[in-house]
Amino acid sequence: MLYSIIATLDKKVHFPVVMAHCDIRCKIYDPINAQISALTIIRMVGLLNELKAKPSLSLDDQAQFLRLVNQKENHGAKVKEEIGVIWGDYIKATQLTQYPELHALVHNIMLASSQAKQHISREFAQALLQQVNRFAEIFWATKQVTTFTAICPYPPAESVIYPNLQA
Amino acid sequence: MFGFHFCKVKGVSMSPRIPENSYIFVVPWLKIFNLKEGSLLKVFHPRYGFIVKSLAQVDRNGLFWLKGHHKTSVPIEKLGPVGKSQIQGKVLWVFPPK
Numbered sequence: 716m717l718y719s720i721i722a723t724l725d726k727k728v729h730f731p732v733v734m735a736h737c738d739i740r741c742k743i744y745d746p747i748n749a750q751i752s753a754l755t756i757i758r759m760v761g762l763l764n765e766l767k768a769k770p771s772l773s774l775d776d777q778a779q780f781l782r783l784v785n786q787k788e789n790h791g792a793k794v795k796e797e798i799g800v801i802w803g804d805y806i807k808a809t810q811l812t813q814y815p816e817l818h819a820l821v822h823n824i825m826l827a828s829s830q831a832k833q834h835i836s837r838e839f840a841q842a843l844l845q846q847v848n849r850f851a852e853i854f855w856a857t858k859q860v861t862t863f864t865a866i867c868p869y870p871p872a873e874s875v876i877y878p879n880l881q882a
Numbered sequence: 883m884f885g886f887h888f889c890k891v892k893g894v895s896m897s898p899r900i901p902e903n904s905y906i907f908v909v910p911w912l913k914i915f916n917l918k919e920g921s922l923l924k925v926f927h928p929r930y931g932f933i934v935k936s937l938a939q940v941d942r943n944g945l946f947w948l949k950g951h952h953k954t955s956v957p958i959e960k961l962g963p964v965g966k967s968q969i970q971g972k973v974l975w976v977f978p979p980k
Contacts, residue, residue, distance in 0.1 A: 718977045721888060721905045733924055733934045735893035735900060735950065 744805045746851040749797035750875055752790040753844040756831050757871040759787040763835045791832035794843065798824050798850060810857045820850055841873065848876040885911055886974075889924060891934055895950035896922075899936070904978045906934060910971035922973035923948065925964055934973060935961070 724730075763783050766776055802821045811817055827843040830836075848864075855862045861879045866872050891904045900906065900922070908924045917923070921937045925948060935948035938958055945963035950956060 718905065718979060721977055725888070725890060725905070730888045730890050730905065731932065732892050733889045733906070733932045734930060735891050735896040735902070735934050735955075 744801050744854070746797065746801060746847065746854050749794045749801075749847050750844070750851055752793040752797065753831075753840070753847045754867060754871060754873060754875070755790040756787050756794075757837060757840040757844060757873060759783045759790070760831075760835055760837050760840050761871055763787070764837070767835070787835075788832055791828045794828045794847060795825055798847065801850075801854060805854075810853075813857065814853045817853065820846060820853070824850060844873055844875075848874070851876045851878075885909065887971075889932075889934070895952045895955035896934060896936070897952050899951050900934060900973075900976050901978045904976055906973045907975040907977070908971040909974050912972035912974070913966065913969045917946070917969075917972065922976070924970040924973060926968050926970055927961065927964060928968075930956070930961070932970065 763780070766772065766780055766783070769776065772780065798821055802817070806817060824843070824846045827839065827846055830839045831843045852862050855876075855878045862876050863879050864874050865877055867875045886907060886909045889906050889908055891900050891902065891906055894902050906922070906924070913923075917937055917940070919937055919939055922934060923937055923946070924932065924934050925946075927933050933948075935950060938947045938949040940946055941963065943963075945965060946969065947958055947963050948961050949958045
């Protein structure tokens with residue numbers, strides 16, 4: 716009774732809204748950030764290997780080494796964060812029913828990201844990208860967006876899953 | 883103007899105490915009195931805008947820590963403390979939808 720009266724009043728005078736949200740539901744999700752971070756790790760490994768090939772490291776080289784390792788670390792953490800947000804905020808029971816591999820895939824991405832951080836290994840970094848690409852493929856499929864594979868037009872020139880947004 | 887106002891609640895972080903789409907009766911001037919833990923407050927949060935939360939505790943610096951009631955609510959440490967000036971009023975009554 717009272718609720719109905721207040722609701723009627725609300726229709727006339729529009730009461731202010733207060734939020735009791737669980738999180739900001741911006742609905743902006745895109746795995747591209749995770750994919751770019753995985754690519755960055757591969758690129759950093761490439762540059763680190765170039766340093767490795769030098770007989771000795773100058774002071775500049777040593778500074779460069781630190782910067783490359785830092786970037787590799789940061790992007791490894793970023794992959795985890797970006798995938799974790801999509802997994803935690805976007806993926807719901809519907810998507811899990813459609814793609815039951817999602818939990819295992821996300822867990823594997825976390826492990827692969829740690830491995831890529833721990834080693835200077837192109838193999839580990841590529842394995843990470845491969846799994847992040849699979850995650851992207853599933854993500855876009857849940858939105859009924861088709862995907863295609865293309866070589867990214869910049870180093871490290873690896874295969875990346877892109878959404879076909881014009882279809 | 884009248885020393886009170888109504889607000890509509892969006893979101894589920896305060897359910898079951900304040901279910902989504904409830905109306906709340908807010909009295910701004912009641913904040914001048916001692917606010918007890920568990921009081922429902924309308925707050926202007928610098929990050930989240932106008933929110934309704936429950937008072938978790940007042941720390942020794944006089945800052946107010948807020949919490950939601952639902953398990954998926956933004957956690958207390960993420961909300962952070964707010965000053966008294968950010969409190970817009972105390973919720974006196976809740977009118978849940980049928």
